[in-house]
Amino acid sequence: xxxxxxxxxxxxARLAGVSIGTVDRALHNRGRVATDTKRRVEEIxxxxxxxxxxxxxxxxxKSRTTVAILVPDPVQDEYWQQAxxxxxxxxxxxxxxGLFFDTFFYDLDKKESFAGSARKLISSKPDGxxxxxxxxxxxxxxYGKCQELSLPVIMFDTIIPETNPLSFxxxxxxxxxxxxxxxxxxxxxxxxxxxxLHFDEELLxxxxxxxxxxxxxxxxxSECPKRDCIVAVLNNKKRRYREQLRKMxxxxxxxxxxxxxxxxxxxxxxxxxMKMKKTVLVGYDLTSRNETLLADGTIRFLINQNPRRQxxxxxxxxxxxxxxxxxxxxSKFFPIEIITRTNLSSYKD
Amino acid sequence: xxxxxxxxxxxxARLAGVSIGTVDRALHNRGRVATDTKRRVEEIxxxxxxxxxxxxxxxxxKSRTTVAILVPDPVQDEYWQQAxxxxxxxxxxxxxxGLFFDTFFYDLDKKESFAGSARKLISSKPDGxxxxxxxxxxxxxxYGKCQELSLPVIMFDTIIPETNPLSFxxxxxxxxxxxxxxxxxxxxxxxxxxxxLHFDEELLxxxxxxxxxxxxxxxxxSECPKRDCIVAVLNNKKRRYREQLRKMxxxxxxxxxxxxxxxxxxxxxxxxxMKMKKTVLVGYDLTSRNETLLADGTIRFLINQNPRRQxxxxxxxxxxxxxxxxxxxxSKFFPIEIITRTNLSSYKD
DNA sequence: CTGAAAGCGCTAACAC
DNA sequence: GTGTTAGCGCTTTCAG
Numbered sequence: 001x002x003x004x005x006x007x008x009x010x011x012x013a014r015l016a017g018v019s020i021g022t023v024d025r026a027l028h029n030r031g032r033v034a035t036d037t038k039r040r041v042e043e044i045x046x047x048x049x050x051x052x053x054x055x056x057x058x059x060x061x062k063s064r065t066t067v068a069i070l071v072p073d074p075v076q077d078e079y080w081q082q083a084x085x086x087x088x089x090x091x092x093x094x095x096x097x098g099l100f101f102d103t104f105f106y107d108l109d110k111k112e113s114f115a116g117s118a119r120k121l122i123s124s125k126p127d128g129x130x131x132x133x134x135x136x137x138x139x140x141x142x143y144g145k146c147q148e149l150s151l152p153v154i155m156f157d158t159i160i161p162e163t164n165p166l167s168f169x170x171x172x173x174x175x176x177x178x179x180x181x182x183x184x185x186x187x188x189x190x191x192x193x194x195x196x197l198h199f200d201e202e203l204l205x206x207x208x209x210x211x212x213x214x215x216x217x218x219x220x221x222s223e224c225p226k227r228d229c230i231v232a233v234l235n236n237k238k239r240r241y242r243e244q245l246r247k248m249x250x251x252x253x254x255x256x257x258x259x260x261x262x263x264x265x266x267x268x269x270x271x272x273x274m275k276m277k278k279t280v281l282v283g284y285d286l287t288s289r290n291e292t293l294l295a296d297g298t299i300r301f302l303i304n305q306n307p308r309r310q311x312x313x314x315x316x317x318x319x320x321x322x323x324x325x326x327x328x329x330x331s332k333f334f335p336i337e338i339i340t341r342t343n344l345s346s347y348k349d
Numbered sequence: 350x351x352x353x354x355x356x357x358x359x360x361x362a363r364l365a366g367v368s369i370g371t372v373d374r375a376l377h378n379r380g381r382v383a384t385d386t387k388r389r390v391e392e393i394x395x396x397x398x399x400x401x402x403x404x405x406x407x408x409x410x411k412s413r414t415t416v417a418i419l420v421p422d423p424v425q426d427e428y429w430q431q432a433x434x435x436x437x438x439x440x441x442x443x444x445x446x447g448l449f450f451d452t453f454f455y456d457l458d459k460k461e462s463f464a465g466s467a468r469k470l471i472s473s474k475p476d477g478x479x480x481x482x483x484x485x486x487x488x489x490x491x492y493g494k495c496q497e498l499s500l501p502v503i504m505f506d507t508i509i510p511e512t513n514p515l516s517f518x519x520x521x522x523x524x525x526x527x528x529x530x531x532x533x534x535x536x537x538x539x540x541x542x543x544x545x546l547h548f549d550e551e552l553l554x555x556x557x558x559x560x561x562x563x564x565x566x567x568x569x570x571s572e573c574p575k576r577d578c579i580v581a582v583l584n585n586k587k588r589r590y591r592e593q594l595r596k597m598x599x600x601x602x603x604x605x606x607x608x609x610x611x612x613x614x615x616x617x618x619x620x621x622x623m624k625m626k627k628t629v630l631v632g633y634d635l636t637s638r639n640e641t642l643l644a645d646g647t648i649r650f651l652i653n654q655n656p657r658r659q660x661x662x663x664x665x666x667x668x669x670x671x672x673x674x675x676x677x678x679x680s681k682f683f684p685i686e687i688i689t690r691t692n693l694s695s696y697k698d
Numbered sequence: 699c700t701g702a703a704a705g706c707g708c709t710a711a712c713a714c
Numbered sequence: 715g716t717g718t719t720a721g722c723g724c725t726t727t728c729a730g
Contacts, residue, residue, distance in 0.1 A: 006444060006445060008708090018717085020718095021718070022716055024710090030710090031715095032716080033716085034715060037716085053408075053707050053708070054445065055445070055706090056408055056706070056708040056722090057709075058404055058722095059709095059723070060708050060722050061708090095355060096355065171695075175692070187535045337686065337692075340528065340531055342530075342531045342685075343524070343525075345524070346520075346524060346685040349681075358724065367700075368700065369702095369723090369724085370700070370703095371701075380699095381700085382699070382700085383700090402723050404722090405706090405724040405725090406723080406724055407724095408706050408708090409706050703726100703729100704727080705724100705726095705727105709721095713717085714716085
């Protein structure tokens with residue numbers, strides 16, 4: 001097979017009878033080129049199928065741009081710990097290319113902490129922002145600030161309604177709720193109700209949960225209309241939620257449970273104590289406690305939101321945007337990954 | 350946060366009091382450096398934590414290396430069509446960097462065609478080989494030839510036993526069989542047998558099927574020992590396999606079926622005709638016919654082997670190896686992805 | 699054994 | 715408006 005050298009700027013210059021500087025300007029609209037020169041250059045570029053050499057470009061651009069990242073504190077929560085691992089993982093790759101990332105943390109339980117970190121972030125004068133905005137109002141403030149300063153923004157994990165970031169990277173919560181409902185309806189016993197459980201500490205943060213609930217209910221409504229569902233918000237304290245669960249099981253025959261957060265292990269450990277292994281339990285995220293209960297069969301399915309890859313993709317996307325000036329897809333929804341005890345290990349290389 | 354420029358070869362040269370040429374030679378063992386100069390340079394490099402700039406390196410290396418790819422003909426089979434899409438997808442990205450890929454096809458049904466293409470491949474004098482060796486003996490011959498010529502080899506989809514390619518990229522068939530068994534045992538009715546079905550056209554090719562069968566049976570044996578399993582090899586012709594299925598269902602009460610290939614739709618369309626929707630069917634791969642039957646509930650689960658990404662990763666791995674001289678993990682097993690009708694769309698972006 | 703210098707393809711600063 | 719030129723960090727001759 002023939003492998004002709006792919007064309008360079010130099011070739012265009014020769015063919016158009018101009019200098020490479022002019023070609024560069026013509027191709028990148030960096031001002032002051034005669035209109036017909038520009039047209040000629042563009043035409044030739046098209047004809048010989050010119051593709052800029054990204055390697056050379058990024059070598060010359062010693063840009064030193066800094067992107068600020070706002071995420072929940074990883075020590076608080078294993079999910080966010082995994083996201084942080086993703087950040088650290090790819091961060092160093094970019095330093096070589098003059099792209100730096102500064103991480104700011106906030107406390108998942110305190111809006112004020114988000115607001116505080118957001119202010120710090122802004123005063124650090126970044127060239128771009130990546131955020132996981134668990135607090136709607138505060139997130140909206142930060143987004144507005146970025147608009148003002150015309151900073152590019154990528155949101156991941158959670159999207160704030162009525163904003164238009166460069167890209168949203170995360171899972172489709174509504175659809176994942178449907179998946180959970182399908183899994184329960186396939187595996188739970190015929191009789192009994194399904195319970196949708198939220199933990200209240202999270203409810204105040206995350207708009208996701210309601211989306212998940214909506215998705216779940218929509219599936220049940222259309223596909224198994226005879227199945228009754230109950231929704232409960234559990235208190236975050238151990239004593240309290242155990243008590244709440246006890247009452248719930250006393251009052252209802254429950255054959256399937258959907259926990260809308262990564263805290264399925266809490267419900268699982270209760271089921272386990274009570275020897276209620278036949279109740280099918282579905283939750284989210286590969287945290288260590290969830291994995292343990294998945295392995296022993298207490299949790300039947302976990303839906304993996306892959307925070308690590310979400311973070312990695314977020315940084316990569318920013319690099320594509322800043323370094324390569326590529327155009328970015330406005331949203332990258334992740335596959336809704338179904339994890340059972342047998343395929344778990346294949347996700348852990 | 351401080352962002353010190355990361356050190357360059359130049360810096361090492363200055364600190365060691367030698368020229369950058371010498372540093373380069375010392376660091377890369379390209380001959381003739383005084384032993385103590387070498388040691389000094391290495392020591393300094395370590396101390397200032399020198400990391401070579403890969404961008405600059407790949408800019409200068411106009412290597413023009415060609416890697417030959419041997420895969421089944423994409424027009425024959427949708428699975429391989431997807432793999433080919435993956436190849437084409439990423440191929441162009443590498444041409445810029447002087448890395449070219451030449452694709453050779455073979456007929457999935459004819460060993461001789463593999464052998465012929467393999468010979469053609471070798472005589473094209475590639476600098477490396479990527480192969481999906483569906484024929485064991487012929488694949489072994491090609492692998493041996495590559496060893497002789499000391500060409501790096503990456504195998505994907507199928508690995509030939511007792512070979513040591515640079516890397517194997519694919520799924521763990523044994524484990525995927527276990528996953529299939531788990532899915533069936535969770536969703537099928539209590540009574541009845543499980544059937545493992547192979548199609549004979551494929552059996553002669555691929556060592557995978559037996560692995561999948563072994564995995565499946567091992568799970569059943571340890572987790573649901575009471576469940577009976579039968580194994581059948583179906584003839585590839587429509588009339589024949591329909592007749593075989595008819596007999597099988599007449600002789601056994603079957604509540605779950607595992608098809609070890611991407612041909613689950615064949616069994617599915619039979620079930621569909623016979624109004625046997627309650628029989629749970631699990632198969633492999635997101636081909637269009639499988640997807641249709643997944644959507645309407647005839648197929649319950651598909652295990653996605655993601656040929657597209659397998660191909661992409663194969664090419665990427667070769668690039669990492671040749672361009673960046675990175676060390677390569679000897680095997681990259683893919684996640685065993687469970688696809689149902691509700692999460693299907695999330696895999697199709 | 700070592701140093702000097704050319705050049706990969708592109709961008710940006712500076713002349714004209 | 716356009717041409718020229720100096721690098722980005724590295725590899726690779728080519729002298730010495």
